[in-house]
Amino acid sequence: MMSELIGDFPRQFISLSVLIMVIFMFNMNAADDTTPTPNKKLEVKVYYETLCPDSIRFIRNQLLPVMTEKNRLNFTDLKFVPFGHVVSYKDRNTNETVMRCQHGRNECELNAQHACVIENNSEREAFDMVTCMMSGYNKKLNKCATKFGINVDAAKSCKESKSTENILEKYGVDTYSVNPSFIPTITIDGIFNWNEQDEILQDLDAVFCRRYENKYNVKLDGCY
Incomplete structure (x- = not known):
């Protein structure tokens, strides 16, 4: 037994x-399921122009502090689309694409410079460079790169080896698909909601918190 x-x-x-x-x-x-982790990210896409005062104001006063001071960057799949209001057409004589940016040719060149940084650097590096250049150093690529210790050689090569129109073409396709009437325009989680745009421009964090909680059933620190 x-x-x-x-x-x-x-x-x-x-x-x-x-x-x-x-x-x-x-x-x-x-x-x-209810714990915030870096794997649970919310896409935020910013459609902007490099010389647009409203774009500069939003990136400097909303995007930068929300992503850094409130620590939302770790929970964000952040994408920049430097294009804005551009008239694009084919030249009948050369059959080449011509782009006319809202704030002149210099803006087209700066948009392309931003695009090359975005494409040839990590997401965090692109964030640091774009927010730096949009916070008073619009033409100071090297100054911002030195400030953050970022290698921008590939971005420079990109800008020098391609035409501005060629660099910006895909950003134009993306922007035209949203067809924004105002720049900057911000989509969250791939959705353009016209009724949220004013609130996003004034209080990005409130909208981000709400949309993040709705998607993941998680309230991030500092969200109310």
Whole structure:
């Protein structure tokens, strides 16, 4: 009788151990559902122009402090689209694309410079460079690169080796698909909501918090 009990003990112990492990894993998964992690990101896409006062104001006064001071960048898939209001057409004589930017040719060149930075640097590096150049150093690529210790050689090569129109073409396609009537325009989670635009421009964090919580059922620190 004693030997039978002893013989059954390992099987009972193993069964109990498995049950405890299953319960533990279930609780861990349940906790993960309501825990903010860098893997749970919300896409924020900023359609802007490099010489647009409203774009400069939004990036400097809303995007930069929200992403850094409120630590939203870790939870954001941030994308920049430097194009804005551009008239684009084919030249009948040369069959080449011609672009006329809202604030002149210099803006087209700066848009292309931003695009090359965005394409040839990491997301964080692009964020630092764009926000720096839009905060008073519009033409100071090297100054911003030095400030953050970022290598922009590939971005420079991109700008020098391609035409401005060629660099900006895909950003134009993206912008025209949204067809913004105002710049900057911001889409969140791939959705353009006209009714949210004014609020985003005035209080980006409030909208970000709301949309993040709606998607992931998670309230980030500092959100109300």
